[in-house]
Amino acid sequence: MDTAIQILLGGVLQGAIFAMLALGFSLVYRVTGIVNLAQGAFCVVAALAMYSLESVFGWAPLPAAAGALAGTTLFGALLGATTFVPALSLLPNSSMLMLTVGLLTLIEGAILAVWGSQPYALPPFSGEAPVVIAGVRIVPQGFWIIGTAVVVIVTLWLVLARTTLGKALRACSDNPAAARLMGIDVERMRLLSFTMASLVGAIGGIMVAPVTSLEFDTGRFFTNSGFMAVAIGGMGSYIGAIGGGLLLGVTEQVAAGYVSSLFSNALTLGLLLITLLWRPNGLFASLGSRRSDAREELRVQRAIVRLSGPRAGLYAALALLGVLVLPYLVSSGVLSSLVITGILFIAVIGLDLLMGYTGQVSLGQAGFMAIGGYTSAVLATNYDWSPLSGVVAGMALSLVCAIVVSLVTMRLRGVYLALATLAFGLLVDSLAVGLTDTTGGPSGLVGIPSFSVGDYAFTTPRSMYYLVVGLIVALLIFFQGGIKSGFGRAIQAIRTDHMAAAAFGVNVERYKMAVFAVSAVLASLAGSLYGFFFHFLSPEMVGTSRSFEMIAMLVIGGEGTLVGPLFGTALLTLLPTIFQPFAVYKTAAEGLLMVLAFRFLPAGLFGTAVAWITRQAVRRKSDAGLGASGLKRSLP
Amino acid sequence: MLKLHGLSAGYGVGPVVHDINLSVAKGEIVTLIGANGAGKSTIAKAVSGLLGISAGSIELEGRRIDGERPRARVLAGLVHVPEGRQIFPNLSLRENLQLGAYTHQHMAASQVEGRIQEVCVRFPALLGRLDTAAGFLSGGQQQMLAIARGLMAKPRLIILDEPSLGLSPAFVTEIFSMIRALRDQGLSVLLSEQNARLSLAVADRGYVIEMGRIVLEGAGKDLLGHPEVTERYLGGAQKAEESATEQQSESLVARLRQLLAS
Numbered sequence: 001m002d003t004a005i006q007i008l009l010g011g012v013l014q015g016a017i018f019a020m021l022a023l024g025f026s027l028v029y030r031v032t033g034i035v036n037l038a039q040g041a042f043c044v045v046a047a048l049a050m051y052s053l054e055s056v057f058g059w060a061p062l063p064a065a066a067g068a069l070a071g072t073t074l075f076g077a078l079l080g081a082t083t084f085v086p087a088l089s090l091l092p093n094s095s096m097l098m099l100t101v102g103l104l105t106l107i108e109g110a111i112l113a114v115w116g117s118q119p120y121a122l123p124p125f126s127g128e129a130p131v132v133i134a135g136v137r138i139v140p141q142g143f144w145i146i147g148t149a150v151v152v153i154v155t156l157w158l159v160l161a162r163t164t165l166g167k168a169l170r171a172c173s174d175n176p177a178a179a180r181l182m183g184i185d186v187e188r189m190r191l192l193s194f195t196m197a198s199l200v201g202a203i204g205g206i207m208v209a210p211v212t213s214l215e216f217d218t219g220r221f222f223t224n225s226g227f228m229a230v231a232i233g234g235m236g237s238y239i240g241a242i243g244g245g246l247l248l249g250v251t252e253q254v255a256a257g258y259v260s261s262l263f264s265n266a267l268t269l270g271l272l273l274i275t276l277l278w279r280p281n282g283l284f285a286s287l288g289s290r291r292s293d294a295r296e297e298l299r300v301q302r303a304i305v306r307l308s309g310p311r312a313g314l315y316a317a318l319a320l321l322g323v324l325v326l327p328y329l330v331s332s333g334v335l336s337s338l339v340i341t342g343i344l345f346i347a348v349i350g351l352d353l354l355m356g357y358t359g360q361v362s363l364g365q366a367g368f369m370a371i372g373g374y375t376s377a378v379l380a381t382n383y384d385w386s387p388l389s390g391v392v393a394g395m396a397l398s399l400v401c402a403i404v405v406s407l408v409t410m411r412l413r414g415v416y417l418a419l420a421t422l423a424f425g426l427l428v429d430s431l432a433v434g435l436t437d438t439t440g441g442p443s444g445l446v447g448i449p450s451f452s453v454g455d456y457a458f459t460t461p462r463s464m465y466y467l468v469v470g471l472i473v474a475l476l477i478f479f480q481g482g483i484k485s486g487f488g489r490a491i492q493a494i495r496t497d498h499m500a501a502a503a504f505g506v507n508v509e510r511y512k513m514a515v516f517a518v519s520a521v522l523a524s525l526a527g528s529l530y531g532f533f534f535h536f537l538s539p540e541m542v543g544t545s546r547s548f549e550m551i552a553m554l555v556i557g558g559e560g561t562l563v564g565p566l567f568g569t570a571l572l573t574l575l576p577t578i579f580q581p582f583a584v585y586k587t588a589a590e591g592l593l594m595v596l597a598f599r600f601l602p603a604g605l606f607g608t609a610v611a612w613i614t615r616q617a618v619r620r621k622s623d624a625g626l627g628a629s630g631l632k633r634s635l636p
Numbered sequence: 637m638l639k640l641h642g643l644s645a646g647y648g649v650g651p652v653v654h655d656i657n658l659s660v661a662k663g664e665i666v667t668l669i670g671a672n673g674a675g676k677s678t679i680a681k682a683v684s685g686l687l688g689i690s691a692g693s694i695e696l697e698g699r700r701i702d703g704e705r706p707r708a709r710v711l712a713g714l715v716h717v718p719e720g721r722q723i724f725p726n727l728s729l730r731e732n733l734q735l736g737a738y739t740h741q742h743m744a745a746s747q748v749e750g751r752i753q754e755v756c757v758r759f760p761a762l763l764g765r766l767d768t769a770a771g772f773l774s775g776g777q778q779q780m781l782a783i784a785r786g787l788m789a790k791p792r793l794i795i796l797d798e799p800s801l802g803l804s805p806a807f808v809t810e811i812f813s814m815i816r817a818l819r820d821q822g823l824s825v826l827l828s829e830q831n832a833r834l835s836l837a838v839a840d841r842g843y844v845i846e847m848g849r850i851v852l853e854g855a856g857k858d859l860l861g862h863p864e865v866t867e868r869y870l871g872g873a874q875k876a877e878e879s880a881t882e883q884q885s886e887s888l889v890a891r892l893r894q895l896l897a898s
Contacts, residue, residue: 167731168738171724178722181684183710183739183789236726 005136007257008250013142013211015249016149020204021226022233022241023156024197030173030236031193032088034096035415038079038103040222042198043205045107046072047214048115050206051122061125069202076198077191079103083595085191091598094361097418098555101363101548102594104223109588111216116584122209141210148207152200153242160238169193173236216587220544224426228268231419232275234282243284265430269423276420277408311617323469327462335461337577341570342468343529348553348565349475350522355551356560357483358515359495361418364425365523366546368398370432372524373542374439377448377531387451391528398524399517406513425544432539444538451532464533475522479562491515552594558604567605637662637824638683638714638793643692645682646848651690652678653848660793660826665819667827667835667856669869670845676828677719679845680797683826684716685709696793710739715791719798719828721778723785725771729762732770732781736788748788755787758814776807783814793824800831812838832869836860844869 021039028036050068053059059067087099125144130137160166171179172189179186201222205214212218225248233244251271255264275283327335351365375397376390385393409420432439439445451458451467458464482488490511493501502508531537540546549572557568571593576586601608638660646652653675660666668676681687683694685706694702701709706716724732733752737743743751756763759780765773770781779799786794796815800808812834819825829835836842839856844865852864859865 164734164738164741167727167735170727170731171735174724174726175722177686178718178724179735180686180706181710181716181718181722182735182785183707184735185705185707 002135003257007253009136009138009142010257011250011253012246013145013249014253015246016145017204017208017245018225018229018249019242019245020149020152020200020207021222022229022245023153023238024200024204025226025230026236026238026241027156027169027197027200028193029230029415031169032096032190033173034084034088034093034100035227035235035418036084036103036194036197037097037100037223037227038107038219039197039201039226040224041104041107041111041219042072042076042201043208043222044111044214044216044219045075046202046205047122047209048111048120050209051120052115054122065206068206069199072202072205073195073199076202077195079107080191080194080198083599084194085187087598088190091602094355094359095555095559095598095602097361097415098551099595099598101551102555102591102598104219104591105548105552105587106591106595108217108219109585109591111219112587113585115216117216119213119215120209121213122206124210139211141207145207145211148203152203156196156200157238217545224422224544227419228272228423230282231416232272232283234284235415237282237284240282240284244282247283263430263434266427266434269427269430272423273408273420276412276416280412280416311613320473327465332461333577334574335465337574338570339461339464339468339533340530341566341573342465342472343526343533344550344553344573345472345566345569346468346475346529347523347526348550348557348569349472349479349562350519350526351550351554352559352562352565353479353491353522354515354519355554356562357488357495358491358512359498360512360516361415362421362516362519363418363544363547363551364421364423364428365519365550366527366542366544367421367425367428368402368520368523369527369530369546370428370539370542371398371401371527373527373531373537374432374445375524376528377445377537378438380532381445381448387449387528387532388453391451391525394528395521395524398520402517402520403513406516410509410513422544422547425547429539429543432542439539442539444536444541445531446536448531448535448537450535451529458532464529468529471525476562483562487511487514549590552590554604556593556597556604558607558610561604561606561610564604564606571605637664637697638826639693639695640679640683641693641695643679643682643689643694645678645687645689647678647687651848653682653845656692656850658843658850660824662792662824663819663822664841665815665825665827665839665856667829667839667842668845669829669832669835669842669859669865672830674845675848676845677797678848680716680718680795680826680828683795684714686716686718707739710789710791713790713792714795715786715789715793716795717782717786717797717799719801721775721782723770723773723778723781726769728767729770729773729781730766732785733766733788736785737790739789751788751790755784758817759784776803779803779807779811783811787818791823793826794818795826795828797828798830799827800829800834808834832865833860836865 021043024039024042025035028034028039046068049071050064053064053067054061083099083103087096091099124139124141126140128139130139131143132138160169168179168182168184169189169192171182171184172186176186179189205222226245229244229248230241231244232247233240233242248268248271252264252268255267259267326338330338347365347369351362354360354362372391372394375394376387379385379390379393380387405420405424409417412420433442435441449457451464458467483492490501490506493504493506494508494511498508527542530541534541553568553572554565555568556571557566558564572590575589576583597604603611638658640656640658643656643658644651644654656679658666658679668679670676678687682689685701685704685708689702692702693700696709696712696714699712701712701714704712724735727735730752733755734748737748737751740748752766753763761777762780762784770778773781783796783799799811799815803811808831815825815827816838827835827839836856836859842854842856842859843850844852844859852859852862854862860870
């Protein structure tokens with residue numbers, strides 16, 4: 001009985017933190033309609049800033065806490081004013097979500113550069129001796145956490161519900177144009193919500209730091225938990241954020257206490273998926289509220305850019321020639337990186353079909369890499385299957401998983417789809433860590449053989465290189481044709497306006513499922529090749545950070561361009577190889593590039609280059625008096 | 637009160653409205669009539685600042701406001717009730733109305749509440765449902781709410797964009813009599829309407845907009861009797877439509893007879 005109460009109490013503590021995080025999400029979402037995935041990173045920044053102020057500069061705890069909160073809030077305001085708020089009027093919703101992924105990566109990278117990768121812990125605010133009430137032991141920090149959570153929750157509620165400022169904030173999310181007409185400065189309200197959310201995150205981070213160890217990427221955990229809490233409770237509901245947070249905290253602790261700490265993660269994710277299936281708008285969303293996808297209005301519409309005509313063929317031929325002679329020009333280290341670039345590019349092609357062309361968001365692409373990678377590696381290593389049949393088995397398993405995930409997410413769009421795919425990725429991740437006997441657990445699977453077809457084994461990087469290039473060329477030719485077919489037009493119609501597409505008779509669900517499956521199979525293939533090339537596979541090689549990294553590659557290269565993401569993939573894979581000493585800045589650079597790409601090159605490197613080349617061509621032609629345009633803007 | 641001089645405005649590529657010269661005097665109802673896409677809403681948006689202008693000037697009470705943000709224009713006494721009942725659906729009626737007085741931040745809560753009661757005298761249907769979410773109101777009530785919200789800011793000039801769009805005839809009559817009552821209290825009204833008959837009947841003056849240009853202007857009564865206006869906006873087209881349907885139904889009846897006979 002005591003244990004039960006103890007566990008429940010632990011759950012409430014955890015839940016209080018999640019509730020605070022969820023409120024941060026809810027705040028930004030209610031004002032801007034965007035889920036800010038960078039939210040969790042502010043927790044870590046504040047906690048580590050407090051640590052440094054205390055231990056390096058010798059401040060007393062109270063001023064250190066105040067300083068850390070002020071600093072983090074200021075940082076949040078700056079970041080919001082320079083990136084998030086201006087981007088709101090430039091980017092569609094799905095890209096905004098990716099921008100916040102970029103911000104998360106950027107902040108994590110900055111933390112890594114400043115504080116390194118070791119874990120930190122703060123001393124508790126008022127001693128460690130637990131208080132015993134009726135036989136239940138409570139750590140003093142628990143009171144701090146609960147107390148602060150209550151204060152934050154009540155204060156925020158008062159501000160939102162009772163003040164004119166609160167009404168103005170809510171008006172901005174309800175109808176920005178009308179809010180402007182009321183004389184509300186919408187941009188300022190957006191910035192304010194972002195800043196307030198970073199303050200709430202910072203408070204949560206400082207409170208939880210004494211009972212958790214914090215690393216540069218702990219922000220990701222906070223983001224995931226807060227996002228899940230708010231989705232379980234209901235995206236736009238205040239009570240929902242709190243209820244969702246508490247429910248998530250208690251479930252996690254109960255699962256860890258009674259089942260197994262390894263699978264508590266998996267159980268929580270299961271809970272989330274069931275909730276999404278049963279009540280897609282969250283448990284606490286009022287039944288009368290509008291459908292959540294009603295706010296998926298396109299704030300900004302971007303056309304797909306494409307290079308066409310004889311010139312495109314010439315460029316492609318030249319590029320292919322360059323790619324074929326490249327292995328003879330570079331060192332073996334760079335050659336290995338090129339092979340990795342190619343392998344990842346295969347998965348990114350899938351992502352481009354899903355995100356760039358169909359307009360769906362997936363934060364779990366690496367989950368399929370993990371399925372493919374582990375299936376083929378385990379079969380080839382432990383069961384003596386040939387690598388090729390292992391790859392095929394992995395692809396088949398990924399296909400089945402993709403169809404199941406599709407069925408679950410059929411009714412979901414936008415942020416909920418993003419969340420479901422994130423949950424899927426985390427689920428695969430926790431299974432890869434948890435099923436130690438099969439996967440080798442956190443330390444990874446060793447002794448994976450080289451890839452082979454029949455008697456020919458691809459043992460050298462050069463042979464792997466040509467294999468991967470061959471695969472990519474075949475895939476590109478296939479999909480280039482596919483995109484011009486009826487299938488391609490249908491998925492691009494879904495991207496532009498899924499309701500209109502459905503009205504024209506496009507079976508939206510079936511096409512979405514098909515694209516998701518294709519994308520999953522490509523990721524699976526990439527995952528298998530990855531394992532065979534490294535002769536080793538660990539969960540973090542195919543974890544959530546890989547999913548985020550692939551999104552960065554896609555965005556930097558150019559969404560919806562098929563070949564464009566190759567440049568993004570190459571850039572992010574080769575940079576750390578070429579600048580070895582700067583490896584510690586890799587994450588920060590990745591985030592920064594992604595944010596900059598969204599901010600200044602929303603069409604990506606390739607998209608921008610194509611637009612430029614085409615403009616030049618048009619200019620030349622019109623000079624010659626022809627005037628025909630080589631640029632096909634396909635707006636289905 | 638309001639003077640537009642040589643105004644051009646539009647979206648993206650090029651201007652939608654060109655060289656608009658228009659004025660609204662104090663206590664006057666001025667109506668813009670024209671077909672869908674003629675540019676009426678574009679003019680309304682340019683005046684309230686939702687849309688930038690590419691040429692010309694906008695003067696409110698002798699002061700140029702075309703460079704100012706929407707907020708400054710609300711403060712100057714200009715309120716725009718946009719087309720399509722742009723209410724805040726998830727906020728309660730009371731909160732919608734309170735936000736209408738957002739620029740009057742010196743007003744105490746009790747004063748705002750007093751103002752709500754005052755404004756809602758004209759909209760008794762709203763009074764009973766002040767704590768309902770606005771999204772649950774009927775279309776007509778939402779339009780009422782949008783106008784009431786606009787009045788909360790105590791405007792001196794109110795722009796009503798298509799207030800009768802999609803409303804039942806009873807509501808339409810009600811809204812137009814309310815517009816007249818507002819004018820009688822000294823408010824200036826710029827009305828943009830597709831229902832030319834009713835809006836010209838209530839208006840002191842009117843402008844006919846076609847393809848983004850003013851093609852005709854004059855007193856409401858004169859325009860109502862103008863042959864071109866009658867032909868294009870007051871049922872010339874309607875008659876043609878009616879006769880077409882009549883012909884159709886006649887031929888249908890004839891075919892039915894044939895079928896029955898065989």
